[in-house]
Amino acid sequence: MGEKQEHAATPPSPQGAVLEEIIDLIKENEQFALTTHLSPEGDALGSALALRLILRRLGKEALVIMQDSVPPGLRFLKGAEGIKGPKSLQEQLDPQLWFVLDCADLGRVGEQVEWLIERSGRPIVNIDHHIDNAHFGHFNYVRPVAATAQLILELARAFRIIDPEIATALYSGLIADTDGFRNANTDPKALRDAAALVEEGARAQEVILNLYERRTLGELRLRGHVFLHAHLEDSIVWSSLPSRAFAELGATPQETEHLIEELRTLEGIEVAVLFKELDGGRVKVSFRAKKDFKVNEVAKEFGGGGHEQAAGCVIEGELAAVEERVLRELRRRLDANARRTG
Structure with a gap:
């Protein structure tokens, strides 16, 4: 171009x-x-x-x-x-x-x-x-x-x-x-x-x-997939959507908009993360925070941004590798935040 x-x-x-x-x-x-x-x-x-x-x-x-x-x-x-x-x-x-x-x-x-x-x-x-x-x-x-x-x-x-x-x-x-x-x-x-x-x-x-209040069947199936494959570790909940899931579930990537908000409703967590595999070897990562933790700073570390309690980024790499990188950084920052706030 x-x-x-x-x-x-x-x-x-x-x-x-x-x-x-x-x-x-x-x-x-x-x-x-x-x-x-x-x-x-x-x-x-x-x-x-x-x-x-x-x-x-x-x-x-x-x-x-x-x-x-x-x-x-x-x-x-x-x-x-x-x-x-x-x-x-x-x-x-x-x-x-x-x-x-x-x-x-x-x-x-x-x-x-x-x-x-x-x-x-x-x-x-x-x-x-x-x-x-x-x-x-x-x-x-x-x-x-x-x-x-x-x-x-x-x-x-x-x-x-x-x-x-x-x-x-x-x-x-x-x-x-x-x-x-x-x-x-x-x-x-x-x-x-x-x-x-x-x-x-x-x-x-x-x-x-x-x-x-207007959901497609594909979006409901995506919601089920996200919940079924959710992981909970201490104060973090995360889930992933591999690119193949969209065809398997009869859904489109556009039908994922509210899924991260659903993950954030889980009791006892501080941060929710949703990984969505895109074409071209990229992964979209969405963050939501419940308490006094700035997820925009995590997103910025990977070239993204947003708000203190709602942020995102797109990272090049395989889904599993991106998950590992992001979760490692998120754990590090949560630990530092816990030490700082006592």
Whole structure:
């Protein structure tokens, strides 16, 4: 795909001023490309689709470009059917500006989309809520709120553009990244923003139904496999999904989104880990923590990142070898944390 251009990280600047700059950029330009990370979940997709609706309401052209497809549980969102793959961009739009949403670093968008961004030479607006964000954009609106959807809500309020479809997309983001308001990032602002979105017409019941109560037979079979092959050692529970399991169980890799949350419900554990074997000799590792343990630091050790209680990474290697490496590092850090906290 050619050599990448290096974007020097822009140092943090006062976030109120950055928001005003982004508002001006939207006013001054007409064509926008929006993207988010690989394996998109509710906050990534909800934020991207809501921003696209806002831009369209302003009379702008906007496309959401993603390397991965939309998970079944999020296809109900307005505009989900219009999301395009990387090859579609050249045929439909020459963006003046890129919005990269819910990504701690640019590499999270995937090689194909990153190549498009680099090749275009267009400015990047980085909107994100991860505490380890690399400030890779020309404009970086990064705040440690519960969900990126809350930052898009600020743009919607600034333009006074919010309707039930926008509200539903943003509510989906808040629900997804707080895990239904169960995670430690559920602070008063998250609850106030959620209430405001419902008042604006967000279809809260529809969001819950699609995110949590609509399971395929394949997903139920995957859940059974994960539980049957779960391992418990002291305060860690982990399970694995080899690539062959998907064909054997009549399921797809997209149907694994909520399995790590199920593992985290096990009584007495501190950390849950799910290993998912991908094509090309890679393994996706998802972490969840219950207590005061920062799994994002473990993920970062392997080139990933995320939040203190919810993080992930993708590691090259065979499944068994990756399991051994990750669990060894996790045990080491848990032991150190136990000694530190007494």
